[in-house]
Amino acid sequence: MQARDLNWMQVEEYLARDDRVVLPIGSTEQHGYLSLETDNILAERVSAEAAESLGVLVLPALAYGLTPGFAAFPGSPTLRFETLVAVLRDLLDSLLTQGFRRFLVVNGHGGNAPAAGLVREWAASRPDAQAIFHSWFNGPKVLEVAEAIDPEYSHANWGENFPWTRLETVEPPAEPKPMLDEAAYRVADATRVRELIGDGSFGGLYARPDEEMLRIWQAGVDEVRELLEHGWR
Amino acid sequence: MQARDLNWMQVEEYLARDDRVVLPIGSTEQHGYLSLETDNILAERVSAEAAESLGVLVLPALAYGLTPGFAAFPGSPTLRFETLVAVLRDLLDSLLTQGFRRFLVVNGHGGNAPAAGLVREWAASRPDAQAIFHSWFNGPKVLEVAEAIDPEYSHANWGENFPWTRLETVEPPAEPKPMLDEAAYRVADATRVRELIGDGSFGGLYARPDEEMLRIWQAGVDEVRELLEHGWR
Amino acid sequence: MQARDLNWMQVEEYLARDDRVVLPIGSTEQHGYLSLETDNILAERVSAEAAESLGVLVLPALAYGLTPGFAAFPGSPTLRFETLVAVLRDLLDSLLTQGFRRFLVVNGHGGNAPAAGLVREWAASRPDAQAIFHSWFNGPKVLEVAEAIDPEYSHANWGENFPWTRLETVEPPAEPKPMLDEAAYRVADATRVRELIGDGSFGGLYARPDEEMLRIWQAGVDEVRELLEHGWR
Amino acid sequence: MQARDLNWMQVEEYLARDDRVVLPIGSTEQHGYLSLETDNILAERVSAEAAESLGVLVLPALAYGLTPGFAAFPGSPTLRFETLVAVLRDLLDSLLTQGFRRFLVVNGHGGNAPAAGLVREWAASRPDAQAIFHSWFNGPKVLEVAEAIDPEYSHANWGENFPWTRLETVEPPAEPKPMLDEAAYRVADATRVRELIGDGSFGGLYARPDEEMLRIWQAGVDEVRELLEHGWR
Amino acid sequence: MQARDLNWMQVEEYLARDDRVVLPIGSTEQHGYLSLETDNILAERVSAEAAESLGVLVLPALAYGLTPGFAAFPGSPTLRFETLVAVLRDLLDSLLTQGFRRFLVVNGHGGNAPAAGLVREWAASRPDAQAIFHSWFNGPKVLEVAEAIDPEYSHANWGENFPWTRLETVEPPAEPKPMLDEAAYRVADATRVRELIGDGSFGGLYARPDEEMLRIWQAGVDEVRELLEHGWR
């Protein structure tokens, strides 16, 4: 049940029977050969699919996140740390006022991980609310499925190459790429990050069979739905 | 040309020949009988249609804006003033670093109007950049067309009831509603705002013939395209 | 009744019978041949004259506002967006604590217009308070009178040339100046703004007969007084 | 030479021969029987008189400062700490851009003293600028003169009772008041501050002969002028 | 080489031959039966021991961190998210100005993990600097050693019970405690956190033999030293 398909009266009816809401957050940024909106697409879609059978409300994705490390890849605007924190605080605060009580922030972007701390801080002092920050792509079940398929599950490689994030007219390389040198990456400024990762993928294959991707996807959807159903106190 | 359909390499090619970019901003909020995402839908779509023939890059809409006055209508999360300012500053700053030089912020929400001041402030001290803030729904041409059709052109009434913002299963009232008492609205806190506007529309008819709506839409698209082509120094 | 002429005990007595207060805000900035304090003078004076017969309290003008676009004109210090927001929030917050309930912010500077959004945000969540942001120079009555006199009513031209804003020893040009190119202005950084407007006026005549100016002034005073008397819920 | 009496062209001429500027800062707040604007009046006037013979530019007073401790005295709006800091930073930053290099902040309010730290911080990293924060009322010369007259030189008592801060129609008590209990004041919240100081004066006499006041005033003017002339490197 | 044992001249000499610096960060907070300063002690000590043989400069620990979740345990003051971010930004900025180029933030507190994002953001745009955020207690080597000893390696249990964090006069329980219910913990506000964890430990044994603890410690020291020596580009 997505906000796009509802008006406020329908949300008011919803609040009479439920108090859950999903806020997907992503980032518009380089994903190698894949769409710049990969993180937004995945976060919003995994939320929508998970929530559908439960009839839970899903808000539109916040399309901008923390991606200062990709500054040398055009098309990767970033928020500063404090700004993302302020956005989340404001949204949670105002939704709480409007009657929501259980918040699931579904994150699609590794760089947004620090926001988990803010969500926890926010909820710690609000006894009447619960808030969970969940990065869908590395939930325990998703990781288990993905790493069983191929341990090189990472940024902008096959691991994010879903039918709904690939670009029609773009054919990624058939050959795998050496994996990212993590030690070098850790101390790379934005220019060096681009030197290190070249086309933007963190390495490995660029694509895997859809059947495998759909198994990962299903794990992701299940895991979000599990939280929506049973993640609360 | 929307970010969703591009990867960063394509943006890099684009930057070799162009330096314009469109950032649509909206608000997820009550629109009477219409979609909660009305402002996001309209800002993003008018931008995309205007930019298409010019091949200009359009970013995804920022789906959250300033709407504290609708706090009593569930489904209307708001940013605080400083937060929207910070988001825009960050996005403009980082896009400038990545090579963009001409920024068109296409706004779909009246309450975001103060952000025009921030965009102006940002550009005032950057001689190598230009930034325009344009509220598509009240550009001079749109206003002329819309008010000729019906002077009661306003929030959540027929004026925002486009084929792409109405909800399939919802039938708005056939009869017009008295227009908003603006003097009362000016001094209403959120609770009184809801008392004043009831269903969320600011009054007048709830729908008008699509032919009329498409004329307004065309004026909106034209006006954004005009700015994209000739609005620069 | 101006704060300058009162002590706190007199304000306490006042609060026993009234809860209105006027906060004039301006900007110290270039006004062509006119005083750098034009906006402060006008905002404070129009407030004082309007409030006098009603016995309403008027605070001293905030003499600094948002004027980043005039950065190339010396004598035009500016606040950043967030700073003006913080100042207004603090003043409203602390005055509310002290018993004031109806706030009229009388603005004398076009660039401060975004602050209207903050005032609205502030009031939206305070059911016991009312706050109005009013730019005195473009209230409907003032605009009607001024534009009937001369449609070229603008910044630093005759429209701000009152007996109390002109400088004794300075004689402005007798001939009119071409009006500002608004399209060019919209995309001008601070240096280009100065190139565009040269002496600082936005164009038109530099002075008009005092009789005309006093009619505009009277409309401004009346409009502020009207709000003070009848603008509340 | 006050900004009120100048236009920007005159400031530009001034900057061709000088780079000093005075920014008076005060506070609108309770001063016992005296004007709520006492601090603003004194800071602006002492600056203007000191600067006059030197032809140095004086800006309008910032009429709002840090006075959270007087919250129980109506008519005492306060800025928060960070807000005053932001205002000063913005004003210094933008004036520096416009060609000013030597800044004298003349403070009229004890509670603003922490801002001295901000001024120092600001100047520490700007080798081309100098900035001095001077509380005119407790400069060494003023203190020497004032305490020789009467050691009970304090807030809202005779020490601030100048011909230009007293109210025409208000007669303060003839008898002195016991001095403030400083230990109790140190740990008093706003309500207790009012209980402690009652009418707002910190104690002692409410008035002294004008001849004495003018000697203090002259010391204040001299001290500001001395800084303007010889305080720089 | 700790700042405590040096003066600035010695740091200047140091900078002639080295540009590394270690900033330990911790948190003053409940650690069950252990010292409130456990995180500070461990972060500072592991840094000092690792740096000693290399002669690298270690700054004093920042003794306050992010611990809103322990608000119901007295003696656990917390910073807000934005505040820790600001502290780290300021310290890195000013140390960079003073000649340091390689920064190792050694973190002793799980709740501070989001600050890794800030450190990464800070370094991304500074090509002349490198900055690593390292949580010493869960580096890969430490985890390997610790989990081999006992998989229940967690907050305030045996895993933090070192000779230098235990309190002389306090004897922790001999029996293990059931491990924390992580799902319940995730949605617990501060009051429920206390209900869940009771004495503050996350479960398991309260102490293990010193010989085991020293092996963990050695792994921690080695891992920090490894980063200091070979972690840079």
Add this chain to the structure above:
Amino acid sequence: MQARDLNWMQVEEYLARDDRVVLPIGSTEQHGYLSLETDNILAERVSAEAAESLGVLVLPALAYGLTPGFAAFPGSPTLRFETLVAVLRDLLDSLLTQGFRRFLVVNGHGGNAPAAGLVREWAASRPDAQAIFHSWFNGPKVLEVAEAIDPEYSHANWGENFPWTRLETVEPPAEPKPMLDEAAYRVADATRVRELIGDGSFGGLYARPDEEMLRIWQAGVDEVRELLEHGWR
């Protein structure tokens, strides 16, 4: 009674009988020939000694403060003004929530003096709390003792040369140094500050007999203890 030697259960017991807490704040910065941690050491130690016989809780020192003026002396990281304010506000806020009611901030660094204003602001609006900011090194009793010994009591000279702040292997000059030119210092940016003060001391002797130092120390301890015992309402 220092936090380092306590666990939270002991603090809870403490709160059942007392509600006082001491927060020492310092600065890591140049102190001429003395330890970079001089201010931290002194603030924490004077607090601990004063509190010991009273059994009052002392928190760990905040080791970073406001020292932008020493930017040219390596090893002097600084916080910005707003950052220190935020740290103190957060710590006071969260400690208040945990049951503390009487706060003594013991400051060891002259540059932190503006924070007194924040502490006052914080307490002004909290009727159930008391907060005192005390710079131990210039309390009236300390000043009296110190200036009787030698009026040249200042930064990084003998006045801070205690057995616990001097470095074992460093011998300061035997001869006194001319005192700082305060007028020049006031308008010096960071580079000029270093030129002015050279080795970092503000002038005078570098050391005095321990017997004298211990008399100053005793006055400092007494004065803090006096506040802890009798400084409250």
